[in-house]
Amino acid sequence: MSSATLAPATPGQFQLPPLALYIHIPWCVRKCPYCDFNSHAAGPELPEEAYVDALLADLDIDLPAAHGRALGSIFFGGGTPSLFSARALDRLLQGVNRRLAFAADIEITLEANPGTFEQAKFVDYRALGINRLSIGVQSFHGEQLKALGRIHDGAEAIRAAEMARRAGFDNFNLDLMHGLPGQDVAGALADLRQAIALAPTHLSWYQLTLEPNTVFWSQPPQIPEDDILWDIQEAGQALLAEHGFAQYETSAYARDNRRARHNLNYWSFGDFLGIGAGAHAKLSDPHGQIRRSWKTRLPRDYLDPGKPFQAGERLLEAAELPFEFMMNALRLTGGVPAALFEQRTGLPLASISDACAAARAAGLLDADPQVLRPTPRGQLFLNDLLQHFLD
Template sequence: MTDQPSSTLLYPTATVIALPQLPPLALYIHIPWCVRKCPYCDFNSHQAGPDLPEAEYVDALLADLDQDLFAVQGRVLSSIFFGGGTPSLFSAEQLGRLLRGVEQRIPFASDIEITLEANPGTFEQDKFKAYRQQGINRLSIGVQSFQPAKLERLGRIHNGDEAVRAAAMARNAGFDNFNMDLMHGLPEQSLDDALGDLRQAIELGPTHLSWYQLTVEPNTVFWNQPPELPEDDILWDIQEAGQALLAQQGFAQYEVSAYAQPGRAARHNLNYWRFGDFIGIGAGAHGKLSLPDGRIVRTWKTRLPKDYLNPSKPFKAGEKALPLDELPFEFLINALRLTEGVEAELFTQRTGQPLAQLAQARRTAEQKGLLRVEPDRLAATARGQLFLNDLLQYFLT
């Protein structure tokens, strides 16, 4: 079933606004190498050679950051996220040097969250202790499945036993806060298969689970050679039963595919969904910044590692200033992914536009049962979460 918008909301077209206050600031660091490219992956990742240019890349990251420092505007960093690729291919020594360089340029919040993505196949006990000693205080472990046949089909380099050991290694290394990435809707996956993976992950004691359905994306091996995925009825059964199991085990769903123990929601991701600012450095990294001249811009960096490391080429590949007529959609496409939505006043704080701009679209979406009738919040109903694309159509110009 698809709802079609009955009316269109028009906004003035402009790119310069005055924010009542600057949003929180985060840093995303992209490390683009991995051991092997997975057939479902559409991220900017490249197979690593025998020798990674760690020192050169860290130097480039700091030089890249230097060019974005004008956007800091006196703020501290609330979170840092190392994504990839596989950031855990880098040594603790070089990541520590990078973090020290970042802190010399931008002050850290006293409770800063610093997350490193890691794959079980790259886990080494001493290495992860060293990461913790360098100030990294959260891990995100890419498990995806514990079942050998499913891991092989996904092109993963680890096995189920390594995934189990990774959780113990994380705790032994001093990480009391870690996420596990887990997929469902895998080729030939049954309901029992999916729930078995989920139960195994819960048993390992993560504080956060990213549990999401496999999708086939363009520019991937799976796009050109599509696997046979479960039928829609099975996918729906997996989703319902999995959510019930997670809730029973104390994992509250706070975003479409994110579940956390109390107080353990990912701060970096929350900042993203709440339309906060983030500087993006590294090959192919994206950023979102509120600039001193009043513009809100999306930025993206040079994609290929060889070009990013070439001193004759610029780090920045492009940027786009968001016009006012796109800001409501840009804000809501993130905020409405949160199960509890956001405070309504955050719309004005993050976009500089009056909340009244949304009035007509809000009323229509509420009447359709897609948006909660709560004057002080912007939040989708349970039905709105299921038909999020349809809900967002009401806020397009």
């Protein structure tokens, strides 16, 4: 796609998108060998007070970028945010709310691992207004959990979901992997059936990938062959559909329309503030300029008062915006309204007409001009679809 086609939008075409907040808590009990997230093994004492102070100071610097918008969602990611006490998270949430308005129906999600579950602690989390959990189960089978370096066993994973419900969480996600070392189709489906039996409202079901800068990258395990992976994918999707889990994104499935609103904001090219070590942000201004920024990665640097929180930022050029937008929106199986492209990028829809026509001719993009939606083939070959929107 030629950047020459990217004419500026007409005045008033661009609209400030909804705003979310991502809070990164970078400590884990132990670093997993497959994990490429910014996470670090926790010492005997977590610097909760100092870290909350730093998070609020970080947010103070970024506040002008909110432009008066209320927060539609907050997501505590990690690491393992459930290592933090309810008292620390209470002080943090109160501090955030003094600085930014919360939407009346705000979604507040906390990532948690089964090995860190304590009933009283999670009752306290729910009382703070945290209304959604994302529980990192990954598998219920001891052999696979050991291979993944997880600190919990299958029984603890089951208890975690049960404790979440007893603590008052009627909306929770289970993270589950497939394509694990030594796993066959029967084993993958057994994991999925156990997850479904725990009655989560949402499942993130995704294939293990070997990422650079991980132990698995340098010491790769023996994972199933491609034909087994394909059989797992097909059988698992059929099982999820049978039990009322509708796929709405590449690896996300929800019951009763309990889609993850925070993640939907990402995929619809919404704005998000990011605070915490290694957190990323995507923010727009009223003139239609869009920036991505990222915070310093190491916790010790983030906590150093002599060092800035922000490690870098860049302004997205007009030629980058079609790919940036589509990279997110086309992960959604239902796509997005075509008009959203103009609202979120400030570019006229005509600027991507040639790319859309080529993608439709290739059978990768839905023929309906009112939506930007991948076809079933486009979902399978998403990278090929996205190539059409590269400058």
